[in-house]
Amino acid sequence: MEDVTVVDDSQENECEQIFETTHSRTSDGRYIVRLPLQRNATELGDSYTLAVRQFHRLERRMVADPVLREKYITFMKEYAALGHMELVQSPYDHIMRSQRNSAWCSTLRHLPALESHSTTQLVGPTLQDSLSSILLRFRRYRVAITADIEKMFRQVLIAPEHRDYQTNHLERQAALARTAILTSFYVDDFLTSCESATDAVELATNVNAILSAGQFTLRKWNSNDSQVMKCLANESSLSSYIFHSGTASVLGLRWDALTDQLFFGVDLSQTGEIPTKRRVLSEVARLFDPTGLLAPVVVTGKIFIQRLWSAGLSWDTPLPDDLCREWLKYRSLLPELNQVRIGGWIGMTPHVPTSLHGFCDASVHAYAAVIYTRTSCSNDSVRFTLLTARTKVAPLKAATIPRLELSAVLLLAETLQNVRDAMGLADVPYYLWSDSAIVLC
Template sequence: MYRCVRVAAPDNMLQCILWRNSPEDEFGVYKLDTVTYGTKPAVFLAIRAKHQLASDESSSYPLGAQIVMRDFYVDDLISGGNTVEEVLEIRHQTTSLLARGNFRSRKWCSNSQEILGDIPDADRESFLKFDDGSNITKALGLVWDPLKDSFLFAFTPRITPGRNSKRSALSTIARCYDPLGLIGPTLTKAKIIMQRMWRDKLEWDESQPQSLDTVWSAFCKDFVDVHHLSFPRYIGATQEVAFCDASLEAYGACIYARSIKDGHIQVHLLCSKARVAPLKTLTVPKLELCVAGLLAHLVAEIAKTKAFDCSFYCWSDSTVVLSWLKEVPSKFNVFVANRHAVALRPYSHEPSGYFV
C-alpha cells in the first residue's frame, strides 16, 4: 500500500539516499518518490491518501467509499454482508474504487466459494494448517476457519519443571492474542497468578516457589484445552445483554448478542473485558462499582461501531452499586463519586442503554 502513494515535491527531496556499488565508485543520489515504509509519517500518509480517494469517489462508489472508510485497518479489509449479492457488490465497488488510486486488492478470502468464483488463484489468500488439520487464515491476528466460519485459538505451553519464572509466565500470557476477550476468563486466571508473583517480589528469572510453580504448571496443562474452543464469526443481534461481576481477586464484564433465527433463540458471546483487582485491598462493593464502569465503557465502544441497531441491557447483581447509580455522585466520597460518573457517562447520550 505504501508504494502506491506518491510523495509530492518538494517533500520528496527529504527522501534522498546515497548509494554506490563499490568503494571506488562515486556516490549516486537517489530520490524516493513514494511513501517509504518505516518512516514516522508513512502509516498516516497512506491511510490519509486512501480516505481522500474514498471521499473523491464517493459519488461513483457510495458503498465502496463507506467500506473503505469504516472496515479497513491500515491495508487489511474485513467486511461482509447479509447476502452473497451484497458481498459481491461490496467487493466490486471496493476493488473499483481502490483501482482509481492504483491500489490493487489481493489475498481475497471468504466463507462462501461463490464469492471467490471469478477471482484467480494468484489473488486468493493461501491457507495455513491448524493443529487439527483445518485450513485456516489469519484475520488481524485472529485464527479464522473460513469453512466453518469460526474463530479458533491455539496454545502450545512451554513448561520447564522447576524453571518457571516471572519472565516465562509473562511471555506465556503475552503470546495469547485475544482482543475480543473470548477466552478472557482463562487469561484472567493467568494474570491472577502473575500478580501473586509480583506480590511475592520475585525477580524476573528467579525460580518460582513450589506452591506457585505447581499452580502455574497446572494452569498451562489445562490451558491446552483452548484448542477445542471455537466461536462463530457472524453474530446477528436483536438485543445486547451485558453482565458484570467482581470478586476480591478480579472483576470482569461481558456482552452477549441475542437473536432469533428460524424461531429459535440464539445467544453468543460478543466480547468481554476483565481486570485483576489492585494490590491495595478494596471492598467488594467498590470493585463492583469499578466493573460497572468497565462494562459501561465496553458497551459504549460497541455502540460506537453502529454494527448493531438494538438496545443494550446491563446487569449487575450488586444492590449496593445499583443504589449508588440511582443517586447523584456528589452524595458520596471521592472514590465512589468518580467511578459513579464513569459508569453513567457513556449513557448520557445513549437512551438505549440501561443498568438493571
C-alpha cells in the first residue's frame, strides 16, 4: 500500500492572504504584487561580488561568440525599452561598467543570493491544473483553440519596496471565459476546446478582453477550424495580434491544426558513444508523454532502466554486451514514434451518449491502466477513442501476481477519477474491466 502524505497548507493560506490584501493595479490595469516573505525571515546576504564575477564570465563568452553577443544586446535593449528593468546605484562607491567589447553597458543589480529565496519566501498553493488534465479537455470538443501570453511573467510589477529581491480578481465579463482562464492555462499557454466555431470565437474574445485589462497580451492564436481563424483575424480587438496556423507546440506535444492530429517529436541525435546507465536514463527521460499515449514504449524503457539498477552498474560503466545490444535495438526503433498520429477530437458533443471504459492488467515486470471513450455517432455507428494510459514498473522486491493485479486495479481507479474530474464527466457511465479472477472476487 502507498503511504499517505499529510500536507500542511498553513503556509499556502498565508501566501494567498498576502496577495489578496496587498496587490493593487496601475492606471492601465497592470498588477502590482508584493513578494510573499516569511515572517521573521533571516536577512539575505550580499551577492554583489558573485554577480560581478558571473557577468564578467558572460562578457568573455560574448567576446568569443558574436552571435550570442548580438542576441544578448537585442534582448537587453528590449528589456529596457519595455520598462522591465531599471538602472540602480552601485552598492559601492565606484560604478561597475562593462569594460570589454560589449556595445550595451549594463548596470548590475545588488541581488540576494538565489539559494536564499527558498528560506525567505512562502510557497503558495498550486493554482493551475495538471498538464494532462488540460490536454484531456483540449481533446474533448470538436473546435480547439490555442494561444499564449506574451512575456507573461514580466507583465506583473513588483512593489517598489520589494524590487531589490529579484532581477482572483477577474472581471465578470463572461462566466465561461472566467472558467477557461482558471482551468485552461498551463503557465502562459492557453488551450481549450469548444462545441462550435461561434462558441470558440466568443470565448477567445472574452478571455482576451479580461486578460488585456491586466496588460496580458494573448498571441499566436491557432485553431483547427478555419472559420474560427478567419473570425479572430477580423476581430478588431485581436487583429493586431500574431496568428499562427499549421503545426504548433501544445504543452510539449506537437499539434497539426490543419488535420487536428497530435504527434510526437523524438529527437535522439546519432552518437558513437558506448551506452552507459547515465546515457540510457537521459534518453528515456526525453520520451515526453504526459497523456500516456506512448505508454507501451515508455514503460519498456523504464523496465530496462530497472534492469540496469538490478545489475549494479555504475553511472558511466559501459553496458554489458547483451544489455548493450538490447538497448541499441530499442533505441533504433524510437524514431518511428515520429510517425504516430493521434486524432485530437475524441468525438464528444453535449447531446451524444458517451461512456468511459477502463482496462487494467499486470505482469511480473509492470502493471498498467488505460481509459477509452465510447461515443455514439449520428449515423448509428460507435466510436472508441484512446484517452489516456498510465503505467508503473513492478517493484524490485518480488511481488505476487495477485498483488500486482490489485495494484493495477487501484491505478485504474485513480486514472478514471482523474479523467472524470479533469473533463467534468462525473455523471457519465463507466465500466472497468479486469481479467483477474482474484480482483473480481
